[in-house]
Amino acid sequence: MMYLKLAWRNMWRSRRRTLITISSIFFAVIFAILMRVAVVGLFDKLIADTVSLTSGYIQVHHSGYWENRSVDSTFEQNPKLVNILDHEKDVTAWAPRLESFGLASSGDRTKGIMVVGVDPEKENSVSNLAQKIISGKYLAENDKGIILAEGLASYLKLKINDTVVLIGQGYQGNMASGKYPVIGIAKLGIPEMNKGMAWLSMAAARDLLSTGARYTSISILINDQGKLDELKQNLILQTKGDGYEVMTWKEMIPELDQLFQAKMAQNVIMSGVLYLVIAFGIFGTILMMLNERLHEFGILIAIGMKKGLLAGVVVIELVLMSVVGIILGAVCIYPVVLYYHIRPIKLTGDMGKSTELYNIEPVIQMSTNISNFIIQGYVVLMIAIVLSLYAIFKIHKIKVIEAINS
Amino acid sequence: MSNIIESHNLSKVYNPDTIPVNAVSGVDLKVEEGEFTALVGPSGSGKTTLLNLIGGLDYPTGGNVKIGGIDITEMSENKLIDFRLKNIGFVFQAYNLIPVLTASENVEFVMLLQKTSKNEREKRAIELLTEVGLKDKLNKRPSELSGGQQQRVAVARALASKPRFILADEPTANLDSKSTENLLEIMAKLNIEDKMTFIFSTHDQRVIDKARRVVTLVDGKIVSDVKQ
Structure with a gap:
């Protein structure tokens, strides 16, 4: 519990930096969820309408x-x-x-x-x-x-x-x-x-x-x-x-499934760009954290904290930061998604016409399926965990005296 | 009294392949339990390096260090961390408390590493902080404490793990005279009443005056070893 407390408080030591990192995760999660629920919703409706009638x-x-x-x-x-x-x-x-x-x-x-x-x-x-x-x-x-x-x-x-x-x-x-x-x-x-x-x-x-x-x-x-x-x-x-x-x-109707898979692949590429932004944000935080706290890490190791445990606390910090961003993003965007599920967006003008060309009803009814939220959260969490491997690596390379003297 | 620390022909050379610097050179030192020893000498004489080697924070390039008869220079890094946790208390010049934890939590932290139960941790943290005169500062974070108070918390933290001895690297260097006096009193009291062994490096004459043994280093070598 104390390690968790330590991680949580450490997270807020550089309040501004943490808020920037959380914000980048927050907005990326929001956009990633919106992109996904729109595509999934569009196709859920298309598939449901098509298959139910045919x-x-x-x-x-x-x-x-x-x-x-x-x-x-x-x-x-x-x-x-x-x-x-x-x-x-x-x-x-x-x-x-x-x-x-x-x-x-x-x-x-x-x-x-x-x-x-x-x-x-x-x-x-x-x-x-x-x-x-x-x-x-x-x-x-x-x-x-x-x-x-x-x-x-x-x-x-x-x-x-x-x-x-x-x-x-x-x-x-x-x-x-x-x-x-x-x-x-x-x-x-x-x-x-x-x-x-x-x-x-x-x-x-x-x-x-x-x-x-x-x-x-x-x-x-x-x-x-x-x-x-x-x-x-x-x-x-x-x-x-x-x-x-x-x-x-x-x-x-394999062509319908193929169209869905193609759209989802497009979606993955777009989400990938967002994830890249998140990854750089988190990595920047890791680099700054490791630099700023190298001396402290040296002291902690000196007084008897094993490097594995220290790395664990740092990973908890990063995970906590990501989880806060993910939860805030998901909670804030859910009412919007729900609203556009109940009141779907009707595509008009050129966009509506181009959608009809694909034989798709020009209506975006966002999907409220919770798995869309979980998937985004899971991906961001995985990014944080994978990036924290770098922190683990660096902590294991710390030389106590050099760190204390830094 | 038995020897708690023994070093034999202890050496540390920095940059051995470029411009070698002999920070510690062939030091033989024995410290008995209950000693209150000051390592003195000019800047660059090797005091801190010697403390680091004795404390297992650094590996020597020659010789060895035995703590309680155990050669720590042969230990792996992980074993050494564990050994330090169980046997050695550290007090650093710049206090080096964990800034996000309160005084009490800082003291508890070392016990947490030792997997001491929560109740025992809390009880001992209060006892130790009371002993160093900070009973009313239990829930203060380091930033809310003066330098002297922070150093007293550091002493309490060093004592928390029930170490065999405490190494203090210039513990009064950042303190004013009143805080220095206060800290020295606490250390002397712990030494006399609890038989806690202290080895500290210092430049401060007031600290040297309080020490019962003064080891003087010059250019990494012991040039005098006086009991007073």
Whole structure:
């Protein structure tokens, strides 16, 4: 305890220098956290929006379906699979889907779209589709109407109660065609999806595609992304021999994961520059501390303090200094992050347009995931500890008499 | 009385490969328990170097030093630090207290290094500071104490580890006459009442007058050794 007290008081001996060092850590931690939570938040939202409406975090489908995504690769409703999903603790929600590509037509306009047959209640638990409705209403079970994405409705010049014609290929070569009244329009954040998606009730989709009681996939929402692979393996084990294929969103939409990884790599480089600033700040403090206190170190060794113990106290000082900077930085920036999580920043003008070019919703919703704060703190702490190796090295090289006479 | 310190043909040469300086040259010295010995001599005579060698702060280039019959010149640096902690108390010219600790904590610190329990540390720190007349300054930091008071804390710190002897390098050099008198009284009292062995280097005639043995060094050699 006394060593800790000694380290703490020593830390405040050069109050101004300590405050400068702590400030540099404080601001660097703030900027590093802000950069990270913005990127992670942007992609968390992008991934959540994309996968919840398309693949799900994990998808169970007929073996080989994802390669050609043909309505012929469907599977029948299976009570065993339902039972597995209902009892798997890491599954937050799941929804069956019957998906097919087709043409939507109205007047003289036609567009290729993805039409999705859904169980309205289950779908909403996975994709929150009902909350995305901006006019009209959400689907009810066995509804005969259709929900169009806002961009698609706008392109086809359709409003509520107008009729859209769908044409495509049904199950085993059947012709799929039908007329559907527009009952709802949903606004999706991701530009490409907002221009090309439509939803029918499962009954209406089965009618359109002539599949009978079959699905193309079951999309699964999970509560912990860290358990993605573990859950996948679990499901593979439990459905072995049933003809299913279980895939994660990273396997189904690798370009999204790659984009995320590329952005994170950029982020690491930017953070690296900040860390370099911190490293120089801490190293400067170490150099000055060693010079200023060499005489004192000599006295301490003379009266019987082992060099290892002395080095330990110095390391504690540096760690304390870093911890103070880290905690202050994290605590001060958290309310800001929380604010921009609740009220995301809408990117406008050129920045908004350039974001949309990447098919990303121009909204930065900062991530409040505590791991982003911990990672930054951990990195800064590691920098301090690694740099303190220099102090340890120098203390072990001290010659008592030279130090006392310095 | 048995010899607590023995040096045999002790030498220290600085810059042996360039311009050699014989700081201590062939010194044979025996100090018995309970002595109150002053090392005197002009500047550059080797007093401080001899104290450093006796205190295990520096290694000799020739000869050896035995403390209680143990040759400390053969010890590794780490063992020597441990040996100093258990056997030798130091009082430096410039007090050299830890500035961020209070008087009491400075005294306790040495006991902490010895892994003494908290209760015992606190009790002994109070006893020692009372003994050097600083009972009312326990919680003062060095910057709040006068030079004389700081040096008395340094003496208390040197005594805290229950050493076999205390080495003091010009302990009164920075003190005014009143503080010097005060410090000498305390050291003499500790020597007489507690049989604590003191060896100190000094230029100060008042200190020399108090010493019971005066060893005079010139050019690193003992030129006289007088008991008074």
